[in-house]
Amino acid sequence: MTRRAGPWSALFPLCLGFFMVMLDISVVNIAVPSMVRELGTELNAVIWVTSVYLLAYAIPMLSASRLGDRVGPKRVFVAGLLVFTGASLWCGLSSSVEVLITARAVQGFGAALMTPQTTAFITHLFPPDRRGPAMGVWGSVAGIAMVTGPLLGGVVVDQLGWEWIFFVNVPVGLLALVLTLLLVPDWQPKNAHRFDLLGILLSGAGMFCVVFGLQNGQRYEWSTVGAGIGVFDIIGTGVLLLVGFVLWQRMNRRAPLLPLQVFDNRDFSAGSLSAVAVGFVMTSMPLLLVIYAQSVLGLSPTDTGLLIAPMAVLSGSAAPFVGRLSDRMNPKYLLMFGLLALSTGLGVIALLITPVSSPSIVLPGLLLCGLGVGFIFSPMSNVTIGSVDRELVGSASGIFNTARQTGGVLGSAAVGVLLQAQITASTARRADEAALALPAEFRQPFVSGFADAGGGIGRFGDDAPPLPPDLPPAVADQARQLATDVLQNGLTDAVKVSLLLPIGVLLLGLLSAAAMRTTRHRSPVPAAD
Numbered sequence: 387m388t389r390r391a392g393p394w395s396a397l398f399p400l401c402l403g404f405f406m407v408m409l410d411i412s413v414v415n416i417a418v419p420s421m422v423r424e425l426g427t428e429l430n431a432v433i434w435v436t437s438v439y440l441l442a443y444a445i446p447m448l449s450a451s452r453l454g455d456r457v458g459p460k461r462v463f464v465a466g467l468l469v470f471t472g473a474s475l476w477c478g479l480s481s482s483v484e485v486l487i488t489a490r491a492v493q494g495f496g497a498a499l500m501t502p503q504t505t506a507f508i509t510h511l512f513p514p515d516r517r518g519p520a521m522g523v524w525g526s527v528a529g530i531a532m533v534t535g536p537l538l539g540g541v542v543v544d545q546l547g548w549e550w551i552f553f554v555n556v557p558v559g560l561l562a563l564v565l566t567l568l569l570v571p572d573w574q575p576k577n578a579h580r581f582d583l584l585g586i587l588l589s590g591a592g593m594f595c596v597v598f599g600l601q602n603g604q605r606y607e608w609s610t611v612g613a614g615i616g617v618f619d620i621i622g623t624g625v626l627l628l629v630g631f632v633l634w635q636r637m638n639r640r641a642p643l644l645p646l647q648v649f650d651n652r653d654f655s656a657g658s659l660s661a662v663a664v665g666f667v668m669t670s671m672p673l674l675l676v677i678y679a680q681s682v683l684g685l686s687p688t689d690t691g692l693l694i695a696p697m698a699v700l701s702g703s704a705a706p707f708v709g710r711l712s713d714r715m716n717p718k719y720l721l722m723f724g725l726l727a728l729s730t731g732l733g734v735i736a737l738l739i740t741p742v743s744s745p746s747i748v749l750p751g752l753l754l755c756g757l758g759v760g761f762i763f764s765p766m767s768n769v770t771i772g773s774v775d776r777e778l779v780g781s782a783s784g785i786f787n788t789a790r791q792t793g794g795v796l797g798s799a800a801v802g803v804l805l806q807a808q809i810t811a812s813t814a815r816r817a818d819e820a821a822l823a824l825p826a827e828f829r830q831p832f833v834s835g836f837a838d839a840g841g842g843i844g845r846f847g848d849d850a851p852p853l854p855p856d857l858p859p860a861v862a863d864q865a866r867q868l869a870t871d872v873l874q875n876g877l878t879d880a881v882k883v884s885l886l887l888p889i890g891v892l893l894l895g896l897l898s899a900a901a902m903r904t905t906r907h908r909s910p911v912p913a914a915d
Contacts, residue, residue, distance in 0.1 A: 393511035393512055393516075393520070394520075395569050396507065396511055396569050396570045396571065397507070397508070397511065397520060397524070398565065398569070399562045399565035399566040399569055399570060400463070400503075400504045400507055400508075400524075400566070400570065401504070401524055401527045402558065402561070402562040402565070403463065403466075403467050403470075403500050403504070403559075403562045403566070404500065404501060404504050404524070404527050404528075405527050405530065405531050405558075406470065406474075406555050406558055406559060406562070407443075407470070407497040407500060407501060408527065408528045408531035409531040409534060409535050409538070410439065410474075410493065410497070410552075410555070411436075411439070411440070411531075411535075411668075411669065411794070412531060412535030412536065412539075412672060413534075413535040413536070413538060413539040413551050414435060414436055414439075414539070414551065415436070415535075415536075415539075415672040415673050415676050416535070416536050416539035416540050416543060416551075416672075416676055416687050416690060416691055417539060417543045417548040417551055417687065418432050418433075418673065418676055418677065419676070419677065419680045419681055420543050420547075420548045420687065421435065421483070421486075421548050424547075424548065425482065425483045425486070427483040429802065429805070429806060430601060430602065430605055430802060430806060431483045431487070432483065433601065433673070433798060433799070433802035434483075434487050434601065435483070435486055435487055435490050436490075436669065436673075436798045437597060437601060437795055437798040437799050437802075438487050438490050438491045438494065439490045439491070439493060439494040439497075440494065440669065440791055440794045440795040440798060441491075441494065441593060441594065441597060441795050442490075442491045442492070442493075442494030442495045442497075442498065443494040443495075443497045443498050443501075443791050444498070444593070444788050444791035444792050444794070444795055445498070445586070445589060445590045445593060445788075446495060446498040446499070446586070446590075447498045447501060447502060447784060447787055447788050447791065448502075448643050448644065448784045448785070448788055449581060449582075449586055449643065450462065450466075450498050450499045450501070450502050450503075451502035451503075451505075451506065451784045452580075452581060453499070453581075454502060454503045454506055455506075458572060458573065458574045459502075459503040459506045459507055459510075459573060460503070460507075460566070460570050460571065460572045460573065461572070462499050462500075462503050463499070463500050463503040463504070463507075463566060463570070464563065464566055464567070465499055466496045466497065466498070466499025466500035466503070467496070467500060467559060467562055467563050467566065468496070468563065469492060469493075469495060469496030469499065470493055470496030470497055470499075470500065470555070470559060471496075471555060471556055471559030471560065471563070472492075472496075473489050473490070473492040473493035473495075473496055474493060474552045474553070474555035474556055474559065475552070475553070475555075475556050476489040476492065476493075477489040477490060477493060477549075477552035478549040478550065478551075478552035478553040479549070480549075501787065502783075502784060502787075504524065505783055507570065507573070508520050508524060510573055511571075528763070530702065535698075536672070536690065536691035536694045536695060536698070537688075537691040537692065537695055538551075538554070538691075539551050539687065539691060540686070540687035540688040540689070540690055540691030540692070541687075541688050541691065542554065543687040543688075544686055544687050544688045580640060580641035581641070582638060582641050582642055582643035584634060584638075585631060585634055585635060585638065585642065585643035585644065586643060588627050588628070588630050588631035588634060589627075589628065589631045589643065589644075591624075591627050592624045592625070592626075592627030592628035592630075592631055593624065593628070593792070593795065594624070595620050595621065595623050595624025595627065596621055596624035596625065596628070596796075597624075597795055597796070597799045598620060598624075599617050599618070599620040599621035599624060600621065600796075600799045600800055600803055601799040601802055601803060602617065603617045603621075603803060631644075632644075632646075644785060645781045645785075648774055648781060648782050648785060651773055651774055652901065652902070652903060653718075653769055653770065653773035653902045653903055654770055654771075654773055654774050654782060654786075656770075656898045656899060656901045656902045657766060657769055657770025657771075657773070657786070657898075657899075657902065658770060658785060658786060658789040659789075659894075659895065659898040660721065660725070660766055660770075660895040660898045660899045661766060661770065661786055661789040661790040661793065662789050662790065662792060662793035662796075662895075663725075663793060663891045663892055663894055663895025663898070664725075664762055664763075664766065664790060664793065664892075664895060665789070665790035665791060665792065665793025665794040665796075665797065666793040666794065666796055666797035666800075666888060666891045667728065667732075667793075667797060667888040667891060667892055668759075668794060668797070669793075669794040669795075669797040669798045669801075670797035670798060670800070670801035670884075670887070670888045671732065671755070671888055672694070673798070673801060673802070673805075674801065674805070674881050674884055674885055674888075675690075675693075675694060675735075675748070676690055676694075677805070677877070677881060678739060678748075678877070678878065678881045679693055679694075679745065681877055682739075682741055682874055682877050682878055682881070683743070683745055685745060689745070693745050693748070693752075694752065696749065696752055696753060696756065697752040697753065697755050697756035697759070698756060699756070700753055700756030700757055700760060701756040701757070701759040701760040702760070703760070704756075704757060704760025704761060705760045705763065705764060707760075708720055708724075708760055708761050708764050708765065712764055712765045712768050712769075716769075717764075717765035717766075717768045717769040718765070718769050718899055718900075718902040718903075720761050720764075720765040721761070721762060721765040721766050721769065721899045721902075722896055722899045722900060723758075723761050724757075724758045724759065724760070724761030724762035724765070724766075725758065725762065725892050725893075725895050725896040725899060726758070726896060727754050727755070727757050727758030727761065728754070728755050728758030728759060728762065728892055729758070729888075729889050729892035729893055729896070730754055730758075731750075731751045731752065731753070731754030731755035731756075731757075731758060732751065732755060732885050732888060732889050732892070733751075733885075733889055734750055734751035734754060735748050735751035735752070735755075735885065736881075736882045736885040736886065736889070738750075738751065739878060739881065739882065740878060741871070741874035741875050741877075741878045742874075766899075767786065769902055770782070770786055771783055771786055797888065797891075800887060801884055801887055801888065804883070804884050804887055805880055805881070805884045808879065808880035808883045808884055809876060809877065809880040811880075812875070812876040812877070812879035812880045812883075813872055813873065813876030813877075814833070815876075815879075816871075816872040816875045816876045816879070817832065817833045817872050817876075818833055820832070820868040820869075820871060820872050821833050821868075823864065823868060824861060824864070824865060824868070825861065828857065828861070828865070832865065832868070832869070
């Protein structure tokens with residue numbers, strides 16, 4: 387069924403499928419307030435919609451590359467495409483947040499099947515002297531998805547509803563399927579790896595326990611979840627499972643899921659840590675920006691997408707220039723500049739935002755963030771994967787991608803926890819201050835009305851603020867305005883504090899990048915931006 391097509395023709399459907407995978411990381415953030423409101427749920431549950439996708443994406447990725455070696459990359463890519471497209475339809479049809487989370491997990495698994503096969507095909511279809519341009523095209527897909535995600539998501543949510551951010555994947559997925567069957571060769575690698583089933587179970591269960599504990603700790607007040615099992619028991623179990631995973635990888639000489647010898651390379655180890663930091667920020671940053679723009683400034687999803695778009699446009703514009711520059715100088719310095727610019731941009735945003743700011747107040751910080759992102763991905767993949775021996779490039783690429791997605795899982799979970807805690811604390815503090823302007827008998831009821839403010843974040847812009855019962859008409863307007871001010875100031879305070887976490891993680895990534903040595907340059911297997 388496959389036609390004899392050139393490598394560039396075959397690359398197109400592979401990139402189209404990868405585009406959907408990356409788009410579904412960025413596009414969901416823009417719909418978070420709408421999902422909370424329309425599904426009648428809380429922020430923590432909707433954050434799971436992102437976290438479970440990243441978790442199901444990251445964990446099977448290393449095994450998926452080996453599955454491609456065993457049965458053929460095209461077959462695994464087609465299977466992943468079918469799973470991803472079908473799960474997208476399921477996501478859009480979900481009537482509850484629980485069903486949506488389940489469908490997103492299946493969607494993430496489909497994404498994990500697809501991504502490693504695209505890198506395998508690039509190394510197969512393009513000789514080393516032509517692989518660089520192909521890598522550039524493939525890597526730019528993530529930048530285009532970053533630009534398109536907020537804009538497309540905003541327009542779709544405004545005009546059609548949040549369900550359609552998933553429905554749009556269906557026709558695109560079917561088109562990619564037809565083109566893959568027609569244009570991509572059915573190639574079978576010569577090497578077939580064993581599967582490390584114990585490694586898969588240990589890493590998957592460990593990551594799930596850590597993320598579940600972190601993300602649900604606030605919900606259970608960091609106490610007992612049930613049957614005498616505490617939140618910290620779950621987190622501790624996850625850590626022990628991950629330690630067991632590392633020990634098993636050291637013992638398993640035949641077919642480890644994670645070949646630890648690549649970490650003997652200092653540049654690869656430092657680059658992988660930087661990738662975790664970048665992944666952390668790339669999922670947590672948009673969530674905070676969207677919540678501030680929609681729930682504080684009252685922007686529509688479309689206007690929120692337009693507000694964020696300049697950051698993505700500058701990032702996409704800078705990336706080709708940075709890619710060429712990284713071939714002429716030590717990429718580590720470009721990476722360090724990018725990490726510093728991104729952290730500075732977030733710091734500027736945290737300093738400048740107020741509940742009554744013009745949306746343009748965040749533009750300087752967003753432009754700095756966009757410049758930073760443009761300087762990060764190409765040098766980071768170049769210095770990290772380009773530093774390992776050629777026989778380990780395939781494993782290194784898979785580990786690098788997994789490291790970044792693992793950072794994304796942790797970023798989504800950790801910032802969600804911090805944001806909810808800060809919303810509760812900030813609104814309580816602001817309510818205490820505002821209540822002093824009311825008659826004494828109405829102060830305590832006014833303060834008590836904000837006890838559950840954290841769970842209603844998505845409804846702040848639409849529902850009337852809570853008011854004390856039997857409020858006399860003479861003070862009703864004053865109390866209503868005070869309640870609105872409390873909510874807006876509390877949310878802004880929470881976003882400001884929460885931004886400090888990705889800033890701190892970026893600075894750790896900067897220290898990791900500084901530990902890199904000068905590396906020799908190669909044409910590495912591309913790693914997902």
